[in-house]
Amino acid sequence: MGQLDGKVAFITGAARGQGRSHAITLAREGADIIAVDLCAQAESVPYAMATPDDLAETVKEVEALDRRIIASQADIRDLGALTEVVNRGVAELGRLDIVLANAGISSMAPTLEMEETAWDEMIEINLTGQWKTIKAAVPHIIEGGRGGSVVITSSLAAITTNENIAHYTAAKHGLIGLMRVLAKELAPHSIRVNTLHPTTVATPMILNEPTYKLFRPDLENPTYDDFAVAARTLNKLPIVAVEPSDISNAVLYLVSDSGRYITGITHVIDAGGQV
């Protein structure tokens, strides 16, 4: 018996990284999945973003667990596209209980030198995109009348700050405000809303050369090992980065009955980074 038997979850950014891990974890616990991912490159992003093959792999891994999954390429900046996917998913799977607003990008530049495109794409995806995700999906949870749970992926960057990611930091701070207002507005419907704040997670968004350079501005061509030295200093527990499954475990806690009276909170998973 799974902790989420009979539930349906909508997950953005589900093609790989944390999103794929969430999809597999929730499916393992009995949930069916509605998954979206851009599966394309955003102009300002300096690392390779997910592909349709990545999304197909998520589908394969969820189906291997005998759960159903409706997966679509969709841009969370496009409210119409999100609404269409969620409506279709709910029509096929019968209900919606959980929303994981997980999709996100990273790029880096000193605040005063940042291109306008980089700022705009960041805010549109990492902040406005989460609002559109929730706007498209949560009415289905309300309609179900059974309550539900929304988890928004913020970041440790909304709690401790670092140079050269002002747009990312602003977006991730904004998500906390969005979460708190939603938690109030949705509490009468027994829908809970919380944010997650991961430290560095070992995903393609982090394990790439531009990010290594962000962590090691002192080196011309930093390697993973150079990055690891700096990343380790973020954490108090003796590790370089947490795994996507560590974040999925926190999601599971928040969306399952274990978290049934938890709403409006910011949950940090940071290997002790902020203490």
Next chain:
Amino acid sequence: MGMLDGKVALITGGSRGQGRAHAVTCAREGADVVIVDIADQMSTVPYKMARQEDLDETVKQVEALDRRILAVQGDVRDQGQLDAAVTQGIAEFGKIDILIANAGIWTQAPFWELTDEQWDEMIGVNLTGVWKSAKAVAPHMIERQSGSIVITSSTNGIEPGLNYAHYVAAKHGVIGLMKNIALELAPYGIRCNSINPGAIRTPMTDHQGAWDMFAGHPGGTEADLIEGGYHFTALAGTSFMDPQVIADTALYLNSDLAAKVTGVTIPVDAGHLILTGVNNTPVK
């Protein structure tokens, strides 16, 4: 398969209320349990504190789950008694993996009317007692390079509450203590976190003094407490909550699900902390 198979958990204040919920939940998930409880009245506490029969009941419920349990009568203000409980627990079960520093009291008075004794008993149990409990298990956990500590704070670890400044000071204090323990034990792979319970219905919160507080006047009733509880939460249909909701979050924090979570504090308050404050009795 349980989430805590093969583990041993030490729980202070384990004889009833949240402590018993922790003990039974740990046992249900496969852990053996050591409980420590004063099982006696303290002079400043106006409600009836736990007794030997409460300890016995927790023992019975844990044993019914086919787990082993050691129940020790002990005062968290006494380092010697805590150290002895730890030594006895390790002798019996071989190790201690988990500490849930749960023991606590709650008393009321305007801060300028609190007696020295009220202040000292509160700080002694709710703050210093947590430090002593963690101190009792830390060397053993460091030696094994493994462990998880969960400290029970309160929503009053984040916000004030009328007429119990000593409680608020202690509950704020344990959050600072939690962060420092997390910092100092992280190099050994040992985690420490805290929980901020909202309105939980236990013998500590369900008595005449609490009824009066929620009624807003002397002569309050149980119905006033329940009605006040609804006003204390945001989530639909939620008044005072069952201790199990806190045990569920401690289970998460002590299990592998939270293997990379340390130094954090989690409110379990049905949305209390997102409610906007209003002054119901303004002085104009």
